[in-house]
Amino acid sequence: MTFATRINQAISRTGSVTCVGLDPRKSQLPAPLREHIRDNSPHAWAKAYTQFCCEIIDVVKDIVPCVKPQAAFFEQLGPAGMVSLGEVIHHATQAGLIVITDGKRNDIGSTATAYADAYLGSAVAIAAAGGDPAGASPWGSDALTVSPYLGRDSIEPFVDVCDQRAAGIFVLVKTSNPGGGYLQDLRCGEQMVYQAVAELVTSLNVDRLDADGYGPIGAVVGATYPEQLAELRAAMPHSILLVPGFGAQGGAADDVRVALDDSGRGAVINSSRGIIFAHARSEFAEKYGDAKWQDAVRAATEEMNDQLKS
Numbered sequence: 001m002t003f004a005t006r007i008n009q010a011i012s013r014t015g016s017v018t019c020v021g022l023d024p025r026k027s028q029l030p031a032p033l034r035e036h037i038r039d040n041s042p043h044a045w046a047k048a049y050t051q052f053c054c055e056i057i058d059v060v061k062d063i064v065p066c067v068k069p070q071a072a073f074f075e076q077l078g079p080a081g082m083v084s085l086g087e088v089i090h091h092a093t094q095a096g097l098i099v100i101t102d103g104k105r106n107d108i109g110s111t112a113t114a115y116a117d118a119y120l121g122s123a124v125a126i127a128a129a130g131g132d133p134a135g136a137s138p139w140g141s142d143a144l145t146v147s148p149y150l151g152r153d154s155i156e157p158f159v160d161v162c163d164q165r166a167a168g169i170f171v172l173v174k175t176s177n178p179g180g181g182y183l184q185d186l187r188c189g190e191q192m193v194y195q196a197v198a199e200l201v202t203s204l205n206v207d208r209l210d211a212d213g214y215g216p217i218g219a220v221v222g223a224t225y226p227e228q229l230a231e232l233r234a235a236m237p238h239s240i241l242l243v244p245g246f247g248a249q250g251g252a253a254d255d256v257r258v259a260l261d262d263s264g265r266g267a268v269i270n271s272s273r274g275i276i277f278a279h280a281r282s283e284f285a286e287k288y289g290d291a292k293w294q295d296a297v298r299a300a301t302e303e304m305n306d307q308l309k310s
């Protein structure tokens with residue numbers, strides 16, 4: 001089974017297109033976890049990050065298809081943080097969730113091969129595709145976010161590994177940040193740069209489609225640009241879309257529904273801070289607060305699921 005088929009099946013099984021972003025931040029961890037940090041060492045924080053993310057995974061595993069660990073927050077802690085990232089990916093996979101590692105990696109082709117080999121391919125996915133799970137990557141992610149700016153030959157090594165290990169990638173096409181257009185909206189002949197990237201994505205997918213017409217090369221398109229989201233849904237009919245920017249960055253349900261296909265699949269909508277730090281949101285703080293932060297995570301996830309359904 002391919003990555004695209006797996007993620008669409010996970011959407012059908014859970015009835016949800018919510019992707020929970022795992023972006024642990026020291027200052028925003030719930031008090032019960034911060035209180036256990038005795039020596040302020042990266043090791044102590046990394047243990048807290050593992051506990052925080054694994055508890056979130058346990059709370060949401062039956063109501064969402066996927067999680068997206070943000071590598072930056074783990075890297076920020078140095079080697080101990082990288083151990084934590086590995087533990088979190090492993091726990092999510094064991095919990096039956098699809099794992100999209102947000103690392104925004106890429107380099108010249110020969111180095112891109114190393115990134116692809118490192119991150120792409122979980123034992124679960126490879127076994128589900130009838131392969132040997134011993135061929136899984138050390139990080140064991142189902143998918144990875146990838147920068148397109150080194151060109152087609154830098155993306156092809158990722159595509160090769162996707163083919164071999166039933167994995168996926170999400171290429172940055174139109175990012176959610178306010179300044180993304182500085183480069184992405186530059187005119188490039190008759191079109192804009194982000195449109196050229198979308199064309200590249202589609203050209204890489206066309207020979208690799210599953211029965212529903214989806215390929216392993218997905219695209220990142222921000223919830224904060226609803227018009228371009230609609231345009232890019234049409235321009236990349238074979239790509240699963242990863243849509244960040246919901247909640248904390250201002251994207252709302254009405255902005256992102258256009259990312260879904262007619263069957264209500266084909267895209268996942270990410271929220272990180274809005275879910276994982278829900279205990280501090282005004283709607284949830286009084287009822288749950290720091291002491292019941294896990295209940296706040298569950299409530300915020302259910303709320304997002306409901307918003308995206310209605």
Ligand SMILES: O=c1ccn([C@@H]2O[C@H](COP(=O)(O)O)[C@@H](O)[C@H]2O)c(=O)[nH]1
Nearest residue numbers: 070175176222244245248249271272273
């Ligand atoms: O265009 C992009 C690409 C990636 N991201 C990442 O998604 C999450 C968003 O977090 P929120 O707390 O929900 O704002 C974060 O990891 C970003 O690095 C993005 O926001 N936009």
